[in-house]
Amino acid sequence: MNRRTLIGGAMALTAGLALAGCSDSSGDKGDGAASDKPELKVAGAFMPEPAMDTMASGFFTVTNKGGADKLTSVTSGIAKKVTLHSTKGNAMKEQKSFDVPANGELDFARGANHLMFEELEHKPKEGDKVAVTLHFEKSDPIDIEVPVKAATYNPKPGKHASH
DSSP: OHHHHHHHHHHHHHHHHHHHHHSOTTSOOSSSOOOSSOOEEEEEEEEEOOSSSSEEEEEEEEEESSSOEEEEEEEOTTEEEEEEEEEETTEEEEESOEEEOTTSEEEEOTTSSEEEEEEESSOOOTTOEEEEEEEESSSOOEEEEEEEEOTTOOOOTTOOOBO
């Protein structure tokens, strides 16, 4: 009985190891398919010089060449609170998170999704750079420097500068 238990256990262990060897923890399917791991890059970040001493907005694009992820929060030393917002029509609504689609983009642009920097520690001026950290569900945080542009600045579509 003891020998049967040992043989059965050894066979189960061997089968388990064989099955584990069939999977690839890197996320690469081995057939050229895209990885399930997000591959995020941030570009086109800017903050219009704020008109108010207490609040500012921020914009950028997250490009993903991998699996889906989610932007869950944003932090910055310039503000006590940074919130995520969407705008549909004329209605602005705070969001808890934004999906970053697999092999797609999450765009924050004037009149659409944007950041709100609330309770500013100081009012940034045109030419300043604001340190911002983007936090994601799966990916490591991404630190960016957001240049402060003229209050009327609005980039041309497709003209994002990489960060």
